[in-house]
Amino acid sequence: MPLNPADDAFAETLSRALPGGTLRRAEPRYLEEPRGRWQGISGWVALPRNVEEVSAIVRACNDARVGLLPYGGGTGLVGGQIAPEGPAPLVLSLERMSAVRATYPEENVLVAEAGAVLADVQAAALEANRLFPLSLASEGTARIGGLLSTNAGGVNVLRYGNAREQVLGLDAVLPDGTIWHGLKRLRKDNTGYDLRGLLLGAEGTLGVITAAALKLSPVPAATATALLAVESPAAALSLLALARDQLGEMVSAFELIGRMGFRFLAEALPEVRQPFAEAPAWCVLVELGLAQGMDPEGALETLFTAGMEAGLISDGLVAQSEAQALQFWEIRERIPEANRHIGAIASHDVSLPLSVLPAFIDTGLERLAQVGDFRVNCFGHLGDGNLHYNVFPPQGRKKQDYLDVRAGVQRCVHDLVNEMGGSVSAEHGIGRLKVDDLERYSDPAKLAAMRAIKAALDPKGIMNPGAVIRA
């Protein structure tokens, strides 16, 4: 049975059951998304102040068979937060539930509401002399609920894991409106199925996360940052193994940047300072987060020497100050901006088993060359096997001229990823963008199990309809 739209009549009825100002007409910002690919059609947004109000809203939607679109910071890149078609769902924004409720430094735990902005959570942790390690480009806008619902990744996954690994407990509202009080601050809890892990990464299709007990970590006593030029992705991976043999978990980040990344920065953002006189074929941005009593320069020097001796490193720059470390990070973090200026024909967020990653990069270029003349900017979280593998027109051409090959380019890249045992969505999720990919590449047994779970927990299909799983 199809869903009903969240029309004025529904909104006005619901409005009367809630405190004044909880429902509003949806402003444009709820109907846009970062890449401008879709335009939302929702007419109303609900802005609850607490979990009871969330529960009342979800229950009303379920009773009236009206779709519900949980909304965090709106930074998602796969359209999970936007409904461009179908009966208009009610947008449920968690922005008024943005408190960091408590920090427990002696437990390494912080409890935050779903609407808390990531940067605020990071700051609250630091105030307690602890680290909340989840870190990504949109951290000033992205909210905890969305980050957890999409199992966000970022630059520190190598050391600390994905968003799912940062969560001890959750409060959530399930699709029938019942509240799951699961905000436990426990490291070990084997009482039944991992409902927590199931909601994390479900992109709002199985319920609404309203609060989370998050794991904190000790703040490393010292950090050390370097840009190391390597000959190839294979050399970069050998260097990573060497670094981890020497330093274990203290390797916090290990990011790959290719020559194309430097060129794009020079082309689109000439104000970004180029660190090498001549851009190396490949380079890695290494960040170490060290224990007390360790010498950051010494640790990097040991790594550098071993890497040189093993023939893995050809050149390198060690940050001499925090300012220089930030400069190195700026190079990495502004590549996506340069990409937007140049205009990608197709972007891919893929992961591969580490050992096949070099072959993937080479074979990908070969296969794409058969499709057309492209430039590929391949960069990302090498330590996690996660590449942002983005395809651009040759210099001087525009992406608009390539609209007809876009689907073919994506198919070419994703088919190769699938052949090599990889994932076509490493950290961004499925949203609405990759529903077809999920159906094409997923194991049928997994897909059937997902559909069965969705039907069991959300039989009317009200939660984020059209995302992840087709109705």
Next chain:
Amino acid sequence: MPLNPADDAFAETLSRALPGGTLRRAEPRYLEEPRGRWQGISGWVALPRNVEEVSAIVRACNDARVGLLPYGGGTGLVGGQIAPEGPAPLVLSLERMSAVRATYPEENVLVAEAGAVLADVQAAALEANRLFPLSLASEGTARIGGLLSTNAGGVNVLRYGNAREQVLGLDAVLPDGTIWHGLKRLRKDNTGYDLRGLLLGAEGTLGVITAAALKLSPVPAATATALLAVESPAAALSLLALARDQLGEMVSAFELIGRMGFRFLAEALPEVRQPFAEAPAWCVLVELGLAQGMDPEGALETLFTAGMEAGLISDGLVAQSEAQALQFWEIRERIPEANRHIGAIASHDVSLPLSVLPAFIDTGLERLAQVGDFRVNCFGHLGDGNLHYNVFPPQGRKKQDYLDVRAGVQRCVHDLVNEMGGSVSAEHGIGRLKVDDLERYSDPAKLAAMRAIKAALDPKGIMNPGAVIRA
């Protein structure tokens, strides 16, 4: 509709569809469990050699509405592997699927079949100069499939996480017999719901794990082990915070031992060497796993000095050799054996938020004193907030005289755990022992969601019937 028994007629029919010798009459070892609490009633055991045979067996059971009992090493402590009543299920032992299929040292990944013994997996990892960190007392017998299905814990959770955190991908057979090919070696994969995390910890009630891609870690370059006497559990926790501030993830284990633990060893296992002239009120066994270039003695000395200065440590012994480190670990690891000799009235595997743990220990003693005259041996994985809180008769009395108070003791302890935001099963799982506890203490919304998921994935209820969720 009730299940049918796996009787001779069913077994003989199934037998003909499988290679010779796949089905056997169940030997006594499949019908016993470590604490001798239950006796299994199954008449037949299936011993498949590969996932296709597992699939055929599960499908046949599903078609005939016959229960299936997945069986690993048989070391579980909550009766998840034994059916003492009801229509006899078919035991499905994974012991013939025990290969470590491959190690990928450059990826920090190992792929093992579900029947692989934990010690063999650890050894295979070490052979590749890598660490598989899951470690617990039964590691010479416990098998990977059972360890993952129960989300096992052990002594290294503080640093490396529970079993669930060790798994990248799974192959499994779902309750209708379909095979989920999910043996991916990826650090990041956001393509749909976390079916992996759902099967991990489901204790065989949602399917049969047949193989796993497991995360490996670098082997620490050096280890350092010490027994440090502290005044109280609160002091132990402050010392842990201090250690983690200094050393971050390099604190590998942090185990609590109380005076009662030393007394029980002296009473039951006098051959175990007592490390202190007089047993301290409380002590912690600390193990550091250090990076290259770090001095183990220096790291411990820094910690010891800071702990003394903060008034947290009153005495301490630093292992001077690997043999002495093993001796320290022997003290910790033989406490359960001493407990068995003395005979517990009731054993509890509980976890609490770290900051309320000291209050739990004190209040627990007060409340138990109102129930009767007991001795409490409280020890365990302090760093995880996980205590084994076991209650014994006074010296000279036998547990047999206390059968009538057992349920009251358990209720007293579990009620307190629940009041304080803890878990009544930290690492052992629910099995059959704690089904009532799960129903009593679980959040109703979570329980309803669990039942809905179980009904969706296993509508006939054939998978490990009676465990975790009541039919």
